[in-house]
Amino acid sequence: MIMLFSLCTLIFSILFMQLLHPLSLALVLIIQTMIISMLTGFFMYSFWFSYVLFMIFLGGVLVLFIYVTSLASNEQFSYISPMKFMFFISAILCSVVVSLLLDPMLLPSFSMIPVSTINMNMSLPFIVSWIYNNTLMFFTLFVVLYLLLTLLVVVKITNLFKGPLRTMN
Structure with a gap:
């Protein structure tokens, strides 16, 4: 499954x-953000x-989306040529087939192992928590205050009447 997400x-x-x-x-x-967030979720204990x-990145992309649509609102949408479309469809199908063929859980050697005996690394959720420990507390507080000040x-x-966004009619 991880290989499928990586290929996608x-x-x-x-x-x-x-x-x-x-x-x-x-x-x-x-x-791509959805794929990467799902891939990150598979490595953590919880999602x-x-x-x-994903929510933070989506908020940033939505701000960029509003900005770009106000700048290039009249630009025509160009379609992908049929040759490129067939290339991408065939690449996606090949990646799905390869990832399904190479999935270790589908191999015969893994088919007899019960899921409960597979070693789950429970220390993975604690990788993120190093940011919030006591030694880095002041650094984290500094970054938060710096972002607020910025x-x-x-x-x-920013002047509202001379800003980069033009009015939407």
């Missing part, structure tokens, strides 16, 4: 380089960390 991420990275329209780029970016990262400065220096 690679395919979407190649597709990202071929696209030109900002809306299609944003869509591919959101799909809360990957969910929080937000306040950006809001203060």
Whole structure:
């Protein structure tokens, strides 16, 4: 399963380089974010960390989406040529077949092992918690205050009537 997500991420990275329209780029970016957050969730004990990262990244992409649509609102959406489309479909199908063939849980040597005996590494959730321990508490507090100060400065220096966004009619 992890190999399938990795191959899909690679395919979407190649597709990202071929696209030109900002809306299609944003869509591919959101799909890649979903794949990476699911992949991160598989390595953790729970999905809360990957969910929080996905929500933060999605908020940033939505801000970029609003900005780009206000700048390039009249740009026509160009479609992928049928040859490129067939290449990407065949690459996706090949990656699915390869990942299903190489999945270790589908191999005969793993089919007799019960799921309860597979060693689950319970220390993985604690990898994230090193940010919030006592030794790094002041650094984390500094980063939070720095981001808050940066937000306040950006809001203060931005003029609403001369900003980069034009009015939506």
